[in-house]
Amino acid sequence: xxxxxxxxxxILVESLSGFATAHADxxxxxxxPNFLTRKNKARNKVAxxxxxxxxxxxxxxxxxxxxxxDAACPGHVFTSPTPDQMLEAATAVHADKGILFIVKNYAGDxxxxxxxxEMLPFENATVLTSDDCAVINSTYTTxxxxxxxxxxxxxxxxxxxxxxxxxxxxxxxxxxxxxxTASIGVALTSCTVPAAGRPTFDLSxxxxxxxxxxxxxxxxxxxxxxxxxxxxxxxxxxxxxxxxTKNISTVQSEALLLVNGFGATPLMExxxxxxxxxxxxxQHGICITRxxxxxxxxxxxxxxxxITLCLLDDEIKQHWDSPVHTPAxxxxx
Amino acid sequence: xxxxxxxxxxILVESLSGFATAHADxxxxxxxPNFLTRKNKARNKVAxxxxxxxxxxxxxxxxxxxxxxDAACPGHVFTSPTPDQMLEAATAVHADKGILFIVKNYAGDxxxxxxxxEMLPFENATVLTSDDCAVINSTYTTxxxxxxxxxxxxxxxxxxxxxxxxxxxxxxxxxxxxxxTASIGVALTSCTVPAAGRPTFDLSxxxxxxxxxxxxxxxxxxxxxxxxxxxxxxxxxxxxxxxxTKNISTVQSEALLLVNGFGATPLMExxxxxxxxxxxxxQHGICITRxxxxxxxxxxxxxxxxITLCLLDDEIKQHWDSPVHTPAxxxxx
Numbered sequence: 001x002x003x004x005x006x007x008x009x010x011i012l013v014e015s016l017s018g019f020a021t022a023h024a025d026x027x028x029x030x031x032x033p034n035f036l037t038r039k040n041k042a043r044n045k046v047a048x049x050x051x052x053x054x055x056x057x058x059x060x061x062x063x064x065x066x067x068x069x070d071a072a073c074p075g076h077v078f079t080s081p082t083p084d085q086m087l088e089a090a091t092a093v094h095a096d097k098g099i100l101f102i103v104k105n106y107a108g109d110x111x112x113x114x115x116x117x118e119m120l121p122f123e124n125a126t127v128l129t130s131d132d133c134a135v136i137n138s139t140y141t142t143x144x145x146x147x148x149x150x151x152x153x154x155x156x157x158x159x160x161x162x163x164x165x166x167x168x169x170x171x172x173x174x175x176x177x178x179x180x181t182a183s184i185g186v187a188l189t190s191c192t193v194p195a196a197g198r199p200t201f202d203l204s205x206x207x208x209x210x211x212x213x214x215x216x217x218x219x220x221x222x223x224x225x226x227x228x229x230x231x232x233x234x235x236x237x238x239x240x241x242x243x244x245t246k247n248i249s250t251v252q253s254e255a256l257l258l259v260n261g262f263g264a265t266p267l268m269e270x271x272x273x274x275x276x277x278x279x280x281x282x283q284h285g286i287c288i289t290r291x292x293x294x295x296x297x298x299x300x301x302x303x304x305x306x307i308t309l310c311l312l313d314d315e316i317k318q319h320w321d322s323p324v325h326t327p328a329x330x331x332x333x
Numbered sequence: 334x335x336x337x338x339x340x341x342x343x344i345l346v347e348s349l350s351g352f353a354t355a356h357a358d359x360x361x362x363x364x365x366p367n368f369l370t371r372k373n374k375a376r377n378k379v380a381x382x383x384x385x386x387x388x389x390x391x392x393x394x395x396x397x398x399x400x401x402x403d404a405a406c407p408g409h410v411f412t413s414p415t416p417d418q419m420l421e422a423a424t425a426v427h428a429d430k431g432i433l434f435i436v437k438n439y440a441g442d443x444x445x446x447x448x449x450x451e452m453l454p455f456e457n458a459t460v461l462t463s464d465d466c467a468v469i470n471s472t473y474t475t476x477x478x479x480x481x482x483x484x485x486x487x488x489x490x491x492x493x494x495x496x497x498x499x500x501x502x503x504x505x506x507x508x509x510x511x512x513x514t515a516s517i518g519v520a521l522t523s524c525t526v527p528a529a530g531r532p533t534f535d536l537s538x539x540x541x542x543x544x545x546x547x548x549x550x551x552x553x554x555x556x557x558x559x560x561x562x563x564x565x566x567x568x569x570x571x572x573x574x575x576x577x578t579k580n581i582s583t584v585q586s587e588a589l590l591l592v593n594g595f596g597a598t599p600l601m602e603x604x605x606x607x608x609x610x611x612x613x614x615x616q617h618g619i620c621i622t623r624x625x626x627x628x629x630x631x632x633x634x635x636x637x638x639x640i641t642l643c644l645l646d647d648e649i650k651q652h653w654d655s656p657v658h659t660p661a662x663x664x665x666x
Contacts, residue, residue: 002521002538004561004602004638015601018608022590022624057600077601188335205335228337257355264597266633267390268348268410269337275351291355295628300599303634305337330663 001192001199001301008194012054012076019061023327026065033082035089036061037071046161046170047071047093050102050154051086052109053078055193055300056214059151062328068158069102069326070095077193077300078215080108086116090124098123098167102154102174104146105130125167127174129153131181131308133242134211134219147214148260148297148308149181152320155329159319177316182242184235185219185306187212189264191299210234214262214299214306228269232276235307240284243311250311256290256320257281258308263298265305270294277307290320296328334525334532334634341527345387345409352394356660359398366415368422369394370404379494379503380404380426383435383487384419385442386411388526388633389547392484395661401491402435402659403428410526410633411548413441419449423457431456431500435487435507437479438463458500460507462486464514464641466575467544467552478546481593481630481641482514485653488662492652510649515575517568518552518639520545522597524632543567547595547632547639561602565609568640573617576644583644589623589653590614591641596631598638603627610640623653629661 005011013031020029020036027036035051050060051073060072070093075081090099099120103113105128117124131149138145157174165173187209190199200216203209208231211219220238243250259274261267274293281288290312297306310316323332338344346364353362353369360369368384383393384406393405403426408414423432432453436446438461450457464482471478490507498506520542523532533549536542541564544552553571576583592607594600607626614621623645630639643649656665 002541002558002636004521004564004598004606006560006562006605011601011605014608015605018604018606018611018626021611022604022607022626055599055601057604062600188337208335225335227339229339231337263599264634264636265337266388266596266631267395267628268344268388268633271351271355271390272339272344272348273337273351274355275347278351278354293351293355295600298599300601301597301636303335303597332666333664 003194005194011194012074016074026327027061033085033088035071035073035085036064037089037093038064041093042070042095044097045095045164046097046167047095047099048102048158048161049073049086049089049093049099051081052104053080056298058328059297063151063154063326065326066333067162067322067324068154068329077195080112083112083116083119086113087119090120090122094122100157100167100170101126102150102157103128104150105143106140106145107142108140123167125171127153127157127171127178129178131178131183132213133182133238134184138213139217140215145213147183147185148258148306149178149183149310151296152181152256152310153177155324156316156319159322173315177310179246180248181308181310182239183306183308184238185212185214185304186210186231186235187302187304189303191216191302193300212304214297216299216302228272229276232273233280236277236280239307239309248311251285254287254289254312255281256310256312257288258292260297260306260308261295262302262304263295264301264303267294270305273305281309336527338527344527345407349407359660360394366418366421368404368406368418369397370422370426371397374426375403375428377430378428378497379430379500380428380432381435381491381494382419382422382426382432384414385437386413389631391661392630396484396487396659398659399666400495400655400657401487401662410528413445416445416449416452419446420452423453423455427455433490433500433503434459435483435490436461437483438476439473439478440475441473456500458504460486460490460504460511462511464511464516465546466515466571467517471546472550473548480516480518480547481591481639482511482516482643484629485514485589485643486510488657489649489652492655506648510643512579513581514641514643515572516639516641517571518545518547518637519543519564519568520635520637522636524549524635526633545637547630549632549635561605562609565606566613569610569613572640572642581644584618587620587622587645588614589643589645590621591625593630593639593641594628595635595637596628597634597636600627603638606638614642
């Protein structure tokens with residue numbers, strides 16, 4: 001797979017530098033250790049910090065700004081950030097009400113964020129996201145993977161923190177949104193990690209990977225490519241089964257439907273998937289009142305998409321709808 | 334190339350339906366003939382209408398809303414819309430100050446929009462966009478192609494129309510923005526039109542197409558894949574040469590830099606391209622004060638990107654910065 005790169009070792013810093021220049025009104029970049037913060041430091045609020053391997057853009061740096069994150073710590077491509085990044089980021093954005101880390105549930109991320117949390121001289125807590133209902137344990141994971149639902153957690157918790165809530169309230173809301181969110185992804189192609197230079201996994205022209213992870217981790221099964229409607233039906237069924245397992249009723253619930261592209265799937269196809277998913281969830285008695293369609297949590301150049309359903313309540317709705325001003329999500333500002 | 338589709342003939346209507354459902358607060362969809370309008374009809378303003386073949390999403394329907402378009406007419410994939418679409422769209426959104434069509438310069442689009450313009454019982458005018466400096470005539474074009482710079486034209490003209498300007502003023506601003514905008518694109522892969530089912534052109538793993546069009550039209554040359562910096566340097570040189578040919582001085586000019594993905598290129602790479610492009614333009618005495626990076630004018634599933642420079646003046650800056658609320662561009666609202 002061809003890529004626009006110079007030296008493989010420079011891709012992260014060159015890309016971060018471009019990002020920080022393009023959004024110089026919103027973010028500031030620190031190198032060595034690498035982290036990004038809001039351009040204007042917030043005061044007297046819980047500081048919300050996320051991070052993880054790069055290659056999922058706009059996650060997480062694209063969500064820095066008023067109403068969402070205070071800082072993001074990008075590791076190398078598909079590689080966890082190191083504790084020094086989180087420590088220095090936390091020191092830079094700490095605003096007297098503690099630090100909340102939002103961490104996708106991958107072993108390396110969990111370990112390194114935990115290490116930073118233990119060393120941090122400020123009060124802190126962590127929300128672990130685990131919205132991917134495809135598989136229980138996975139290549140880099142004990143327990144469920146955190147995927148595109150993380151964006152919804154970051155948006156809602158960011159809103160609550162901006163409103164002045166304390167650390168416990170922010171952590172509680174983050175956990176609630178995570179529990180009420182389920183995702184599943186489908187790959188039509190592998191991604192290619194620049195340093196590897198070859199596809200992460202083999203997938204023939206006739207097949208798809210149902211339940212793929214955002215690093216190309218195996219899903220539930222390899223199967224023959226089918227019509228989009230049949231693929232979406234399986235995703236919707238998996239999501240509904242997941243809520244059933246969690247004993248969360250979906251009937252007559254309001255919901256946010258996120259159809260997320262993995263990087264190489266055109267918007268035209270994402271809207272086609274959304275069309276079917278919205279119809280099927282509606283047939284199951286769910287009322288889709290909020291929508292997001294686009295590339296929000298990617299897997300480098302993978303062709304594919306994920307479907308995420310978040311069951312709303314008044315609190316989640318309020319914090320999803322509230323003003324946000326970041327490079328990748330912006331409304332009412 | 335695998336795609337998320339059901340029947341090839343249904344892809345457009347299914348995708349448009351998903352789009353209209355996901356953005357039901359902003360847009361309304363009419364089928365047979367196919368066009369989209371603002372949800373709430375604007376009053377007493379020039380109505381701005383664009384359109385063209387599908388496959389370039391979010392262009393054009395993604396730009397319907399306050400501060401930008403009143404309606405969009407999507408043709409089938411890479412196929413011009415027909416005059417009845419423009420006629421009915423114009424009738425639906427006409428708001429007593431005439432109609433301005435914004436049309437990318439492709440033979441089919443020009444012919445069908447002209448036909449609609451002649452039949453229309455309202456005062457109307459047309460802005461033809463032709464920002465692509467790669468080649469003069471092309472597969473579907475007499476004269477230069479209209480590409481990603483069209484988004485800037487639509488944003489600025491939409492803002493001026495929203496402010497109550499008359500048809501002549503809107504047309505004049507559109508033509509000015511078009512003249513002050515130059516783009517060039519690079520393909521790393523072909524796109525695949527769903528109805529054709531095979532790549533539009535052949536491009537080996539070792540090559541790129543410099544100056545490619547947004548339908549996969551040939552560019553200036555086929556050449557060996559090189560480092561991103563060298564590719565960007567050639568694009569920057571082409572854009573600067575174009576302004577020189579047009580006798581428009583770039584030195585000490587303020588500019589908007591748009592790095593646009595064609596559909597399958599990850600954001601991480603787009604920001605890397607932006608980083609180099611911004612540095613090179615700055616070295617040439619241009620002051621980049623506005624930026625846009627992402628998939629704004631795509632070519633289905635093509636891997637590749639284009640670089641667009643728009644030379645700002647106070648008027649263009651004011652209309653670029655003004656509030657906009659559409660599915661694909663939103664700020665200050």
